[in-house]
Amino acid sequence: MQDLRINAKRLWDSLMDMAQYGATSKGGSCRLALTDEDKQGRDVFVRWCGDTGCDVTVDSVGNILARRRGQDPNRHPVVAGSHLDTQPHGGKFDGVYGVLAGLEVIRTLNDHDIDTQAPIEVAVWTNEEGARFAPSMSGSAAFAGAIDLEYALSRVDREGKMVGKELERIGYAGKEHSGDHPIDAYFEAHIEQGPILENEGKTIGVVTAVQGVAWYDVTVRGQDTHAGSTPMDTRRDALLGSARMIEAVNKIALSQKHGRATVGELGVSPNSRNTVPGQVLFTVDIRDPDASVMQEMENTLYTHCQDIASGAGLDVKIAEVAYTPPVDFDPNCIDLVRDSCEKLRYSHRDMLSGAGHDACYIARVAPTSMIFVPCAGGISHNEEESAEPDDLAAGCNTLLHAVLARAN
Ligand code: HGY
Numbered sequence: 001m002q003d004l005r006i007n008a009k010r011l012w013d014s015l016m017d018m019a020q021y022g023a024t025s026k027g028g029s030c031r032l033a034l035t036d037e038d039k040q041g042r043d044v045f046v047r048w049c050g051d052t053g054c055d056v057t058v059d060s061v062g063n064i065l066a067r068r069r070g071q072d073p074n075r076h077p078v079v080a081g082s083h084l085d086t087q088p089h090g091g092k093f094d095g096v097y098g099v100l101a102g103l104e105v106i107r108t109l110n111d112h113d114i115d116t117q118a119p120i121e122v123a124v125w126t127n128e129e130g131a132r133f134a135p136s137m138s139g140s141a142a143f144a145g146a147i148d149l150e151y152a153l154s155r156v157d158r159e160g161k162m163v164g165k166e167l168e169r170i171g172y173a174g175k176e177h178s179g180d181h182p183i184d185a186y187f188e189a190h191i192e193q194g195p196i197l198e199n200e201g202k203t204i205g206v207v208t209a210v211q212g213v214a215w216y217d218v219t220v221r222g223q224d225t226h227a228g229s230t231p232m233d234t235r236r237d238a239l240l241g242s243a244r245m246i247e248a249v250n251k252i253a254l255s256q257k258h259g260r261a262t263v264g265e266l267g268v269s270p271n272s273r274n275t276v277p278g279q280v281l282f283t284v285d286i287r288d289p290d291a292s293v294m295q296e297m298e299n300t301l302y303t304h305c306q307d308i309a310s311g312a313g314l315d316v317k318i319a320e321v322a323y324t325p326p327v328d329f330d331p332n333c334i335d336l337v338r339d340s341c342e343k344l345r346y347s348h349r350d351m352l353s354g355a356g357h358d359a360c361y362i363a364r365v366a367p368t369s370m371i372f373v374p375c376a377g378g379i380s381h382n383e384e385e386s387a388e389p390d391d392l393a394a395g396c397n398t399l400l401h402a403v404l405a406r407a408n
């Protein structure tokens with residue numbers, strides 16, 4: 001088994017095939033959760049799983065689990081996976097890599113007629129990105145019981161379309177109740193989406209933990225008035241107030257050693273150049289490896305926004321949309337990944353994940369860890385996202401040997 005390796009060309013070709021679905025003109029991928037493009041990606045993945053002899057299950061929140069039978073039917077499956085949905089300007093590798101690396105593990109075991117004690121499964125988790133339906137990672141969160149099924153199915157996008165209805169529309173409203181599916185362990189291969197591995201010339205990131213993430217919707221209300229006839233000192237300008245709040249959000253992150261904060265969405269009403277805006281909605285994404293620092297950052301967000309609003313005759317409301325606490329992965333699964341790197345002689349380093357992943361929720365129901373590979377310039381959530389075939393193959397070989405070690 002020591003010399004067993006995946007088929008690097010087949011993995012790369014599968015990634016490029018999948019990239020055709022939701023391909024953007026700039027070479028990226030746009031498969032927002034539960035859109036027709038997401039359906040196309042899901043359908044081709046299910047077909048590929050069928051070709052490898054897997055039994056495919058879809059659960060009630062659209063998670064897909066493809067099973068390769070094991071010798072011991074009493075063993076719970078060892079699962080490898082990630083997500084197929086993308087950001088609007090997503091790349092070819094975020095999420096997709098972990099799904100197709102899992103499939104490549106199964107294809108490799110089939111090539112060599114290798115049986116495992118435990119079944120092996122590949123998972124596609126619904127709506128990891130949260131770009132269309134907030135909160136993010138809602139498929140894995142429902143699977144782990146962190147949010148209830150009704151809540152997950154009732155989320156709506158900015159056009160009022162509902163998750164449950166969209167699942168039915170694309171044919172992925174599965175019968176199995178999400179979470180009624182015990183798993184033995186979970187490994188997620190993913191591009192790092194940051195610069196550390198590339199800067200240090202390391203091939204594999206042995207991920208030990210993931211920082212926390214909190215999402216907020218901030219609504220600022222002032223008064224629509226005429227841009228020409230309204231004196232400057234009588235205005236209640238929601239966009240000017242929001243601009244000051246957005247600056248304050250940035251300063252909240254800069255005031256912390258590891259803090260990160262982002263305003264990614266901004267909606268202005270009535271959005272007319274000769275009307276002082278009376279209402280603005282913007283989103284805030286706050287992150288830190290330490291839960292108590294996140295609490296401090298949240299407190300500061302509320303204080304600064306309220307101070308700015310009251311000083312400008314504005315009203316501000318802040319709603320928490322999602323909170324995923326920092327997660328420590330399972331020491332045994334981390335060791336299996338590290339042992340695989342040593343066996344395969346890949347350079348590696350332990351690291352924390354800056355990005356959130358489905359593994360954060362699956363870690364609540366099964367021993368879990370992650371495998372990172374470098375991506376060019378650490379760029380992700382960008383159509384230029386790219387990764388080297390050799391690094392992708394190394395991550396997949398690491399996954400193969402970690403999964404085999406756990407399944408036997
Ligand atoms: O937002 C995240 O961290 C993930 O990439 N969806």
Ligand code: MN
Pocket residue numbers: 083094095128190356357
């Ligand atoms: Mn991802």
Ligand code: MN
Pocket residue numbers: 087094129381
């Ligand atoms: Mn992502």
